Amino acid sequence: MTGLLHRSDFCRLLVASAAAVAIPLSAAAQTRIEPHRNSYSPQQDVQLGRQAAAEVRQQLPMVNDGPTRDFVARIGERLVAEIPNDLQQPTFRYTFDVVNLKEINAFALPGGPMFLHRGMLEAARTDAEVAGVMAHELSHVILRHGTVQASKGQKFQLGALAGQVLGSIIGGRTGNVIAQGSQIGLGTYFLKYSREYEREADLLGAQIMARAGYNPREMANMFQTIARQGGSGGPEWLSDHPNPGNRYDAINREAAMLRVAGSSGSNAEIASVQARLGRMAPAPTTQQVARARQGQQRDPDVLGASDRRLRVEPPSGRWRTYQPWDSLRLSVPANWRQIDSGSAVTYAPEGGYVRAQSGQSTFTHGIEVGVMRGDGGSLQQSTEQLLQGFARANPRLRRQGGYSRTNIDGHQGLTTTLSNVSDVTGDNESVTVSTARLRDGRVLFLIGVAPQDETRAYFNTFSRVLQSLQIVDNGG
Numbered sequence: 272m273t274g275l276l277h278r279s280d281f282c283r284l285l286v287a288s289a290a291a292v293a294i295p296l297s298a299a300a301q302t303r304i305e306p307h308r309n310s311y312s313p314q315q316d317v318q319l320g321r322q323a324a325a326e327v328r329q330q331l332p333m334v335n336d337g338p339t340r341d342f343v344a345r346i347g348e349r350l351v352a353e354i355p356n357d358l359q360q361p362t363f364r365y366t367f368d369v370v371n372l373k374e375i376n377a378f379a380l381p382g383g384p385m386f387l388h389r390g391m392l393e394a395a396r397t398d399a400e401v402a403g404v405m406a407h408e409l410s411h412v413i414l415r416h417g418t419v420q421a422s423k424g425q426k427f428q429l430g431a432l433a434g435q436v437l438g439s440i441i442g443g444r445t446g447n448v449i450a451q452g453s454q455i456g457l458g459t460y461f462l463k464y465s466r467e468y469e470r471e472a473d474l475l476g477a478q479i480m481a482r483a484g485y486n487p488r489e490m491a492n493m494f495q496t497i498a499r500q501g502g503s504g505g506p507e508w509l510s511d512h513p514n515p516g517n518r519y520d521a522i523n524r525e526a527a528m529l530r531v532a533g534s535s536g537s538n539a540e541i542a543s544v545q546a547r548l549g550r551m552a553p554a555p556t557t558q559q560v561a562r563a564r565q566g567q568q569r570d571p572d573v574l575g576a577s578d579r580r581l582r583v584e585p586p587s588g589r590w591r592t593y594q595p596w597d598s599l600r601l602s603v604p605a606n607w608r609q610i611d612s613g614s615a616v617t618y619a620p621e622g623g624y625v626r627a628q629s630g631q632s633t634f635t636h637g638i639e640v641g642v643m644r645g646d647g648g649s650l651q652q653s654t655e656q657l658l659q660g661f662a663r664a665n666p667r668l669r670r671q672g673g674y675s676r677t678n679i680d681g682h683q684g685l686t687t688t689l690s691n692v693s694d695v696t697g698d699n700e701s702v703t704v705s706t707a708r709l710r711d712g713r714v715l716f717l718i719g720v721a722p723q724d725e726t727r728a729y730f731n732t733f734s735r736v737l738q739s740l741q742i743v744d745n746g747g
Contacts, residue, residue, distance in 0.1 A: 300528040304475045311418040313360045320382030334369035343367045346402050353482035373554040379408035381417045389554045398541045403490025406476035416468045481529035491522040583622040586732045602739035615641030638719045645712040653714045654706045667692040680742045682707040699723040
């Protein structure tokens with residue numbers, strides 16, 4: 272009849288109306304994640320990630336098994352295809368590789384390169400658990416967390432920054448392939464994410480998983496698996512990705528607001544990959560790879576600390592003056608060399624440092640001097656921020672006392688002492704940190720590192736270096 276809907280027409284209209292209402296409600300319910308301000312361009316992210324990825328592939332062993340690589344790439348491509356339009360970066364180039372290392376770990380570099388440890392694949396119970404880790408790492412790239420954190424520190428040249436990023440990736444608690452010593456310095460700004468950024472990557476990763484057809488609750492399950500299987504020292508992945516608080520519940524709450532678009536992958540795929548990996552030789556640990564690169568093939572458990580320590584000459588009685596920047600001059604023992612340049616400079620004796628092709632250097636003996644952007648607070652607050660960055664990369668770093676006041680070329684400064692355990696020697700080491708506020712608001716820092724049983728000799732050396740500092744501080 273005219274003016275009335277037929278029953279079948281009415282049903283079709285009802286279904287269409289319900290669908291029209293359901294879609295915006297689902298989109299509106301999910302947590303909105305906004306990108307942060309970033310002083311680096313997306314093109315610089317790509318350049319930085321490409322440089323650091325080349326170093327990773329050169330320094331770390333890779334799994335060169337086609338089916339395993341294809342499995343990871345398929346998951347990655349599904350996730351990338353579901354990046355929200357307003358967060359896409361056309362210049363980014365996403366790649367997916369598997370590193371032949373035992374630790375349960377994964378990391379993604381600015382601009383798109385992603386690396387999963389073999390140990391991560393062997394620990395996963397489902398394809399979706401692998402997708403959960405990858406979606407989380409992908410979200411760090413999408414939101415540009417690495418260079419956002421770099422923006423909060425001193426502005427770096429990209430060439431030096433790639434080395435700092437790589438040092439952050441493989442410094443960690445399990446050893447260091449490139450560097451022999453404390454991962455102390457500006458490298459701690461990169462890929463050691465804050466809890467705020469972890470929360471954002473959890474939630475955006477869950478959203479991307481749902482769009483790609485994976486149950487986002489599997490991300491929460493995988494993080495529980497990582498925590499359980501991380502061993503007595505704690506899981507390597509979680510050392511760089513701290514729990515933002517109630518992670519499991521927060522991901523599941525977000526998952527409850529999302530619709531999973533279909534069903535991607537099958538658990539038979541991860542089982543097949545794990546069977547292939549099981550037929551290979553066991554994956555080495557990062558420490559084993561580091562020792563192999565350093566020519567130390569013996570088991571570290573049968574090595575004494577003195578055997579593991581590299582021969583390092585004591586500080587020379589003669590001194591040499593350097594001027595790393597126009598605004599700074601200092602003197603160091605004549606048998607110390609300038610290892611790095613840019614925003615931070617390292618001075619160390621032969622055997623007390625390693626320099627990689629990327630230019631990254633860390634040390635077991637020596638000093639690092641540099642500047643960081645102040646946060647507008649007091650000098651003590653800025654120093655605490657610096658120390659918190661060190662602690663994220665050095666979980667066994669401990670404060671030994673409070674602050675003492677220091678005069679650094681007429682600037683009021685602070686000095687504090689910490690202890691650490693060297694990833695290279697396994698020995699206790701002493702770390703001295705001195706800071707001073709410059710007239711332009713930045714903070715000058717000097718970090719001295721030495722084995723604890725050599726503290727007395729090196730403390731006197733560090734004090735003399737500090738006294739030698741000459742600052743041309745015009746406030747510009």
